């Protein structure tokens with residue numbers, strides 16, 4: 001096998017950039033879908049307004065459109081959804097919020113600030129216009145959003161408002177999960193040398209939140225029998241359906257770690273093979289000759305999630321045609337040690353004082369810290385996190401669709 005990272009681990013930020021670039025190069029071609037089906041997908045073209053917004057002068061209030069000096073003779077009504085005739089001098093036209101303002105209107109008088117006596121309207125209109133002019137929000141042809149941004153419900157609303165029925169989007173990559181490890185139990189408490197599979201049940205939820213499309217059923221397969229044949233067979237099968245297959249365990253070179261030989265048997269090329277990060281360094285991403293990806297997550301449960309956030313999140317972003325997700329910063333409330341020449345991804349929780357505190361029970365085999373965490377504080381190689389230091393944060397996407 002060939003590829004970046006053969007031999008010694010590559011730097012964490014280089015690994016992030018490498019998988020993102022590989023994903024971007026393999027991004028699916030754009031498709032056109034009805035706007036309501038685009039939530040969580042990615043704009044493949046800039047959103048350009050198809051119209052002025054608003055498209056016509058639009059009343060912001062219920063009241064009377066006026067022209068000339070008052071009192072004004074009431075001469076009709078215009079409701080939202082209708083076109084308006086021009087207004088004659090010295091007249092008032094009753095107008096509803098959202099209705100088209102008659103041409104020639106000089107003021108709109110709010111209904112609660114007016115009096116109507118027979119057919120005569122009087123009152124003092126406010127000095128500021130009570131309507132929105134065409135183009136106040138956007139002009140036809142304005143670029144409202146660039147290509148490559150996630151389609152959120154707000155984006156769908158904006159697209160609808162300016163006239164779109166369909167959008168050019170990139171589909172989400174389809175992801176599958178294979179769990180390796182004969183020692184795993186899929187039900188009940190651990191014991192007798194066996195541990196409970198803690199990744200099969202949780203990784204699909206993370207993948208969904210990172211923007212992958214669940215394969216029908218999305219059932220993680222495993223544990224896969226600890227033979228090379230079984231690994232190759234399971235990978236082939238999953239790769240028939242998925243653009244991205246995540247595996248857990250078997251990233252090292254123990255007697256029953258078959259991931260590397262299985263990837264070699266499939267003709268895969270490493271995009272990244274081991275990363276200078278703790279925990280989780282044996283993580284890898286490989287690409288098959290047909291362009292599909294395998295992400296090898298280490299078996300230690302917290303390390304697997306470090307690998308998801310380090311490699312799988314930017315890979316999925318690339319496959320969507322998006323930038324690497326923005327990673328903010330936190331201010332540390334307590335010191336967080338560095339890990340020598342490795343990047344340290346340290347579980348932290350942001351407390352009520354706004355500061356991020358390292359969590360206990362956060363060794364690579366543990367999940368107790370992860371379950372209380374907001375994300376990973378990033379301590380750069382050779383550095384350390386002093387209390388009060390501002391450091392990057394890799395946030396965990398806690399809510400469904402929070403970061404598609």
Ligand SMILES: Nc1nc2c(c(=O)[nH]1)N[C@H]1C(S)=C(S)[C@@H](COP(=O)(O)OP(=O)(O)OC[C@H]3O[C@@H](n4cnc5c(N)ncnc54)[C@H](O)[C@@H]3O)O[C@H]1N2
Nearest residue numbers: 181196197198199200248249250251252257298299300303
């Ligand atoms: N000689 C060395 N051995 C190990 C090293 C090393 O540098 N030299 N690194 C350790 C590190 S760090 C990690 S991480 C693991 C990665 O190993 P694998 O990816 O090959 O994972 P496994 O050996 O299959 O499992 C490791 C550990 O995690 C438990 N596990 C696996 N899958 C699950 C699961 N789905 N749910 C819960 N727990 C799981 C498994 O039982 C093992 O305890 O290698 C170290 N070894």
Ligand code: MOO
Nearest residue numbers: 279280281303364
């Ligand atoms: O790097 Mo391992 O992933 O520390 O537990």
